[in-house]
Amino acid sequence: MFDYTVRRLLIAVPTLVIISLVIFLVLSLAPNDPMAQVPMTVPPEVKEKMREALGLGQPLYVQFWKWLVQFFWIEPQVFIDHYFGTQFAEGKLRVISWQTRAPVMDTVVERLPQTLWVVAMSYVVAIAISIPIGIYSAYKQYSVFDQAGTFITMVGYSIPPFFTGPLVIVIFAVNLEWFPSTYDTLHKVVDWDSFVIQLRQMALPVMVLAIQGTAQISRYMRSAILDNLNQDYVRTARAKGLSESIVILVHVLRNSMIPVITVIALNLPLIFGGAIITEQVFKVNGIGQQLILAIYANDLPTIQTLTFIFAFLIVGMNLIADVLYAILDPRIRYE
């Protein structure tokens, strides 16, 4: 198990480097010009100098190497400096946004909490709703509840967040006026009333993201339970005289969670992807919105860094899913 984890971690390093290279090459292929936003009145020689100042005159491999060093070597130093008050990163060049001329990671650190609040909360809500739904619709297969659940999850599956987003805004914010349509990032939770306000402004984006997650997870949960209900050990458990609630919620559920947990872990990065759009719709200034803005502004270092963070999440979640799998299922020993 330990060996397996170490091996997977070792493989993850070249994987991530290759991913970052691919992202870098794709971005450098894109026909864009970071100077496009600069007014026409600026003379070409000045533009050229500005380009060089951004490091654009150098060959691609130098640019890539610089990014690698900045992201993997200098940024961690900044991180350590911040928490331990050390001076490792003094005067070293960090990954700088072309758009704001500020370090990309500073913006990420500023915006990440908003994204996490919305994304994490929506995922927790999705899991909490979908697991009971999955169990019940499997246990009462082909019942009215199951059929209705199947219909609703199919709808939730197939309608993308950019449609459900405006839809819930129209229904809950415009017509019913229950919740605000935008998310106020500057809002601080200090007492009960402000906490309620926070909950209310989170409600719509969380709802939109949770619809998607619930649809997926409850489907997986249902089929995992169905697979296990036919297993011999379920009959053994019943033959022992155990009650249905113990048979289902202990014996069957524990086995069914094995595939579902991995799906939950693997889908988390996808939810981040969905958050990019949802954040845009609800004006949450999280990292999803940051990415969109960076794309509009041709801000390559920011795009590169954010895309890489998403890739890192996917690889990391994959690893966590596999390790969880082995922990939950005593039969799996990666040796």
Place this chain on the structure above:
Amino acid sequence: MGSERKPIVKMDELKVVFQTKLGSVTGVENLSFSIFPGETVCLVGESGSGKSVSSLALMRLIEFDGGNIESGKVLFSSESMSDKDLIKESQRDMRNIRGNEIGMVFQEPMTALNPVFTISRQLTEGLRIHKGLSKNAAQKEALELLKKVRIPEPERRLKQFPHQLSGGMRQRIVIAMALACEPKLLIADEPTTALDVTIQAEILSLLNRLKKETGAAVLFITHDMSVVAQIADRVVVMYHGRKVEEGDVYKIFNNPEQDYTKKLLSSVPKLGAMVGKKFPEAMKLDSSQDADPIPIKGTNEPLLEVKNLTTRFPVTGGVLRKKVANLHAVEDVSFTLNKGQTFSLVGESGCGKTTVARSILRLEEAMSGQVLMNGVDVLKQSKAEMLKQRLNMQMVFQDPYGSLNPVMQLFDQVAEPLLNFKMAKGADLNKRVANLFDRVRLPQSFLTRYPHELSGGQRQRVAIARAIALNPKLVILDEAVSALDVSVQASVLNLLLELQVELELSYLFVSHDMAVVERVSHFIGVMYLGRMVEIGDRKAIFENPNHPYTKALMKAVPVADPNRRNKIDDLKFKPISSPIHSLEHIPDASSYSEIKRGHFVLTNELGYS
């Protein structure tokens, strides 16, 4: 049987119906029988005869499998209740009976236990519910139970998970679970079918001993008449959901009344049926068949010579997945198969017999040794040569459900090898495939069907047709009849013997079933822990077994005769030593002593005595 005694279970006119998409199907009808205290009643019948359905109906578990008890009574009596009709009980009340008054053991020890919970947890569950024991008290009791079913190192087993135990040990755990609350009735549904013969013998004698110790009655469900003969007091024969015949075990075996019972008994391959016959021959399935079957002589010309075959599988470990040990699956095995004859490889699961077969076909790469097919070393052939060589060697696998592609029509599956080797096309192909279907006695209407529309025996016939499509010289039969019902098994065996004569086939027959092996073989090799421990002609192996393992194997085979019951001590539990050795380990070459001409016994020490 004492009729004045009160039966524990009195089943009366039971009828179970299943609702399917095509309407209702009757699982069991008109079934009545009784079980008295302390007796073993065997429900016997082929698959689909409704024997499991009736036991699940007794437990009222059939409702969970989509069955519906339409009519009938199941009167249950014990100290706490008298003539209680279980059919009328609520599921809540049934829970107090299940596991408490009636225990149940299932067929598949591999899947009957929950894989994610420890043995201790699964054993104590019932005790805590029915007996209201505390966690600690239940654990103590669980340990006692494990001792009762004679599991080696019981303390360690409690903390283990099911996958860490062998099949035999798991079945002991399941039995311990069923006996946890000292039930009055133990239902055992094919408890030994999935086990090796030696383990089967141990489990049977364990059940016999436990029955004596606890005084519980046993309802034993099986398709195997030999097992019935070993364990039953009374027998209920079932066919198509109805009772065919009921009676004392001696009466059923000595004077069967119904034709079906007679047919069932005659298709059981009996160990010792071939004594005095030099060559294998087809089984007489029908008493009306006058002509004696013709013995199959074959030739003395070697077709396949296997010399010092060794196959090892690497065991990897560590961060870099280096090879850390070797699994010695096949170790220095040699034998010869003559043209038109059958060589059988026998042994328990994990002894390497299948690996030998697969190494010959080069489905696994052997480490060293020679496999000479007509004098050509198969192991040294290039990929292209090997492809041609496969024309001569074909294989039939054990599982008729898994070995056919579920989405291909049967015609295409049988035609595939012919197309692969460009042997036929167009009208010629159609004719050849149709011929093959005639050969294996399948109706031509099956050509356009799909595998799921066929029974197990019919599927195995398709697999045989596919194997003989290329006119091979060698057919490897890997447990080819093990998964079939006895009557089907007998007819498939007869078909194989018939084809052997007509097509001059040589068979390498891999099996764990000694009675079947006796029927078909010219020569036999007994394998244990990757080695060939004894080799010789059929007569030598069956009538004069020399190696202790061969002897144990022979003794463990259940005999379909209630007068000859095995007396095996279930204490004689012998864990097979591990075939995994370190990289440095160089095993000795196999050395044999010749008992008689052509009869060799291994002299190497394998830890079996």
